[in-house]
Amino acid sequence: MAVLASQFMAAIPGNPDAEHLAERFAKQTFVAYRRGRDTAIRQQLTAIADNLVDETYGALARAASPLQLTPFGKAANATGFSPQSCRRIAAFLQEKHVVDELTGLADDLLRALGTLPEQTNQDLRKVLSTQRSRFPVKPNDFRQVLDLWLGGAPLEHIFAVLPYVLRSSKQPKIQAWLAGADNASGWDTEFDKFVDFTGAVLGGYLPWLMRACGWLSTYVGGWATQVEWRQWAERLESRTEPA
Numbered sequence: 092m093a094v095l096a097s098q099f100m101a102a103i104p105g106n107p108d109a110e111h112l113a114e115r116f117a118k119q120t121f122v123a124y125r126r127g128r129d130t131a132i133r134q135q136l137t138a139i140a141d142n143l144v145d146e147t148y149g150a151l152a153r154a155a156s157p158l159q160l161t162p163f164g165k166a167a168n169a170t171g172f173s174p175q176s177c178r179r180i181a182a183f184l185q186e187k188h189v190v191d192e193l194t195g196l197a198d199d200l201l202r203a204l205g206t207l208p209e210q211t212n213q214d215l216r217k218v219l220s221t222q223r224s225r226f227p228v229k230p231n232d233f234r235q236v237l238d239l240w241l242g243g244a245p246l247e248h249i250f251a252v253l254p255y256v257l258r259s260s261k262q263p264k265i266q267a268w269l270a271g272a273d274n275a276s277g278w279d280t281e282f283d284k285f286v287d288f289t290g291a292v293l294g295g296y297l298p299w300l301m302r303a304c305g306w307l308s309t310y311v312g313g314w315a316t317q318v319e320w321r322q323w324a325e326r327l328e329s330r331t332e333p334a
Contacts, residue, residue: 096143099116103158106157113137117132140152151178162310166309170303188314212287214226250265305318
């Protein structure tokens with residue numbers, strides 16, 4: 092639904108003269124040609140269109156004929172995030188924040204917006220929604236991991252200093268794995284998950300989210316307009332591990 096809503100919102104400025112855009116859009120979708128699905132897809136798109144003009148959390152479109160994006164909708168359309176996600180991002184930006192450094196703000200972003208549909212790393216989603224997650228990176232570790240990540244520390248060393256890893260009863264201890272012991276391969280699976288997290292979240296999702304914040308800050312105003320969102324996104328993306 093988030094992807095469908097994003098696609099429909101993106102279609103609005105591209106069809107400035109289209110009447111009944113939801114119905115026309117539905118006819119162009121592949122799923123509408125599957126038997127018994129045409130009615131359902133039209134109903135979903137009608138609900139999406141109604142949600143876009145809902146002013147409760149900020150209207151992204153006006154119910155004019157044809158449908159038109161509001162200034163908020165235009166900013167949201169540039170982000171690549173779904174309408175509902177953009178509303179959550181805007182709500183975050185409207186809160187009062189003390190912005191002192193990249194890692195502090197990135198920490199807040201992950202905690203508040205790490206469960207958006209666009210965030211695809213399931214380990215992060217679980218660790219934010221339950222305290223029983225066995226993923227080694229906990230919310231209280233985000234800032235430390237970000238500091239070490241941006242500082243260029245090798246991923247093995249960042250992983251090895253995580254409190255969850257240091258407290259683990261797994262044998263042999265993490266220091267043996269770090270030293271390359273043959274009998275320490277039991278850590279490999281958890282480390283692979285950590286590598287996936289750093290690549291997908293720190294190097295992928297966070298920069299995308301920060302750029303979205305930059306677009307939406309023009310609508311929200313306030314403190315968010317003072318943040319160098321694009322430059323901070325580039326810092327995360329340009330992190331390279333030493334050889």
